[in-house]
Amino acid sequence: MTELTQLGIKAIRDGVAGGDFTAREVGEAFNAAVAASDPLNAFLVKTPERALEAADRIDAKRAKGEDLGSMGGVPIGMKDLFCTDGVETTAASAILGGFTPRYESTVSQNLWDAGATMLGKLNMDQFAMGSSNETSAFGNVISPWRKSDGGNAAMSPGGSSGGTAAAVSARLCPAATGTDTGGSIRQPAAFTGITGVKPTYGRCSRWGTIAFASSLDQAGPMARDVADCAIMLGAMAGFDPKDSTSLDMHVPDWEAALSDDLSGKRVGIPREYRMDGTDSQILDSWEQGKQWLKDAGAEIVDISLPHTKYALPAYYIIAPAEASSNLARYDGVRYGLRDLPDGAGLQDMYAATRAEGFGDEVKRRVMIGTYVLSAGFYDAYYTQAQKVRTLVARDFEQAWEKCDVILAPTCPTASFALGSLDDDPLTMYLNDVFAVPASLAGLPAMSVPCGLNGDGLPLGLQLVGKPFDEQGVLNAGLAIEKRAGFSAQPEQWWS
Amino acid sequence: MSVDTKQVAKIASLARIAMSDTECEKMVPELNNILDWVEQLGEVDVTGVEPMTAVIPNHQRLRDDVVDADPKTGGNRRDDVLANAPVAEHGFFGVPKVIE
Numbered sequence: 001m002t003e004l005t006q007l008g009i010k011a012i013r014d015g016v017a018g019g020d021f022t023a024r025e026v027g028e029a030f031n032a033a034v035a036a037s038d039p040l041n042a043f044l045v046k047t048p049e050r051a052l053e054a055a056d057r058i059d060a061k062r063a064k065g066e067d068l069g070s071m072g073g074v075p076i077g078m079k080d081l082f083c084t085d086g087v088e089t090t091a092a093s094a095i096l097g098g099f100t101p102r103y104e105s106t107v108s109q110n111l112w113d114a115g116a117t118m119l120g121k122l123n124m125d126q127f128a129m130g131s132s133n134e135t136s137a138f139g140n141v142i143s144p145w146r147k148s149d150g151g152n153a154a155m156s157p158g159g160s161s162g163g164t165a166a167a168v169s170a171r172l173c174p175a176a177t178g179t180d181t182g183g184s185i186r187q188p189a190a191f192t193g194i195t196g197v198k199p200t201y202g203r204c205s206r207w208g209t210i211a212f213a214s215s216l217d218q219a220g221p222m223a224r225d226v227a228d229c230a231i232m233l234g235a236m237a238g239f240d241p242k243d244s245t246s247l248d249m250h251v252p253d254w255e256a257a258l259s260d261d262l263s264g265k266r267v268g269i270p271r272e273y274r275m276d277g278t279d280s281q282i283l284d285s286w287e288q289g290k291q292w293l294k295d296a297g298a299e300i301v302d303i304s305l306p307h308t309k310y311a312l313p314a315y316y317i318i319a320p321a322e323a324s325s326n327l328a329r330y331d332g333v334r335y336g337l338r339d340l341p342d343g344a345g346l347q348d349m350y351a352a353t354r355a356e357g358f359g360d361e362v363k364r365r366v367m368i369g370t371y372v373l374s375a376g377f378y379d380a381y382y383t384q385a386q387k388v389r390t391l392v393a394r395d396f397e398q399a400w401e402k403c404d405v406i407l408a409p410t411c412p413t414a415s416f417a418l419g420s421l422d423d424d425p426l427t428m429y430l431n432d433v434f435a436v437p438a439s440l441a442g443l444p445a446m447s448v449p450c451g452l453n454g455d456g457l458p459l460g461l462q463l464v465g466k467p468f469d470e471q472g473v474l475n476a477g478l479a480i481e482k483r484a485g486f487s488a489q490p491e492q493w494w495s
Numbered sequence: 496m497s498v499d500t501k502q503v504a505k506i507a508s509l510a511r512i513a514m515s516d517t518e519c520e521k522m523v524p525e526l527n528n529i530l531d532w533v534e535q536l537g538e539v540d541v542t543g544v545e546p547m548t549a550v551i552p553n554h555q556r557l558r559d560d561v562v563d564a565d566p567k568t569g570g571n572r573r574d575d576v577l578a579n580a581p582v583a584e585h586g587f588f589g590v591p592k593v594i595e
């Protein structure tokens with residue numbers, strides 16, 4: 001029998017439904033992989049018993065001949081940004097230390113309803129702020145990938161969904177949830193050789209997901225291939241009356257409509273994404289991607305997204321502005337940490353609690369956000385950024401007159417060594433330069449692995465689609481996946 | 496525009512984050528680097544452009560004005576709401592004395 005931890009969502013679901021193995025056997029195999037994974041620091045909380053109880057329920061349902069759901073018997077990891085009833089949820093922060101929600105996020109509930117089970121909660125950048133997974137209050141996640149130079153330098157799994165990316169690529173789980181505010185699904189997927197989808201803004205409910213920047217945050221699946229992402233996104237998505245920005249739209253059967261035949265489709269290549277300083281191997285992979293899509297029947301067209309250069313600075317005003325407001329709730333009163341110095345009053349308690357509980361990057365962003373929203377600076381920074389955001393979105397609208405889907409690199413570089421960008425927040429922010437425009441415009445986008453660079457590290461290609469056209473994105477992703485034939489795995493050095 | 500230590504201290508106080516003078520000084524160049532960089536947005540001609548308010552067109556939905564409309568998020572959940580409080584007394588959140 002194939003080793004169970006090598007199987008993805010579809011293979012597990014079909015195997016459990018067909019009686020090739022039980023959900024309990026699958027749960028036990030992945031529990032063992034998770035238990036042996038501590039050097040990666042991917043899991044903050046492990047829930048092996050919960051995984052097995054849910055697996056037993058699935059096995060019992062099968063014995064009775066009941067429907068097991070689209071993810072029946074599939075154990076997954078849950079990014080620690082999702083509130084899970086009865087399981088500690090901290091968003092990798094100290095300020096939410098000990099917070100155990102008494103409710104379940106809509107996305108996680110949807111997954112359990114589809115038959116999935118939970119292996120544990122995954123480490124991440126604190127409050128999803130970071131692109132390298134070095135801002136967690138519980139230590140860095142170490143990528144399972146290493147350079148092929150024989151050195152053992154600890155590499156970044158990307159961020160903020162770095163625990164998710166590390167866990168999926170290390171075969172600790174077949175798939176896991178991510179969230180993407182400005183690239184937090186796509187960049188770590190590219191860094192670790194896996195597949196990740198950010199759907200159209202509003203496809204997945206934000207209810208019960210710890211908020212970073214509400215107009216950008218969107219949950220999505222991270223898995224080993226396109227089909228698994230299609231299945232899991234179908235399970236996560238759906239209208240939720242509890243989220244006022246949730247899309248009241250039918251969720252298509254993305255899995256059933258998967259096709260890598262791109263005949264009649266036009267793929268746009270944005271000329272502004274060819275930036276100075278982009279790694280030549282990334283540019284080569286982009287050329288290769290064009291060829292693959294042509295082979296799949298698509299026509300390649302040159303397009304222009306003239307405001308690309310301004311997307312990232314606009315993002316670094318809008319996202320911190322929303323974060324400074326969202327994170328105002330962490331004040332030591334209702335949940336989590338409280339720091340009450342002797343004789344202190346209420347205001348001192350707030351300030352001491354937040355000083356103690358927030359990490360450096362979170363403080364930096366809350367400070368930037370507070371500044372750009374403050375009297376006298378609001379119009380110069382915030383209103384200007386929101387106008388630029390309109391222009392970025394308009395660029396895409398105009399591009400859709402010429403093409404159906406856009407192909408670009410996911411990131412300007414492959415993974416880098418942990419610690420190498422410590423003192424340089426701006427360079428770190430540049431990691432998301434290709435991912436942020438689609439986030440500002442709320443568009444569906446994904447990263448698929450396309451090969452390894454000269455250092456033996458994975459590279460990803462990004463596909464961006466029209467609003468609500470997840471299918472177009474998935475199909476173009478599938479066309480690349482089939483032709484890239486990416487099957488590399490990190491060597492298992494951690495257990 | 497750039498900030499100095501005094502302004503950083505003011506922002507920290509608005510953001511309710513206690514910060515020592517040393518920490519404020521350390522943050523001055525960090526914030527200025529980022530602010531210098533976002534300054535390039537000023538180059539963009541935004542004449543006649545409306546600021547974005549909703550990324551995907553969506554109509555505003557309001558729920559029925561009913562207490563306990565959703566059993567998970569409506570009323571009568573006092574114990575759940577207080578379960579994670581650092582200090583809860585008599586069914587309320589406990590905070591330090593505000594009025595002498």
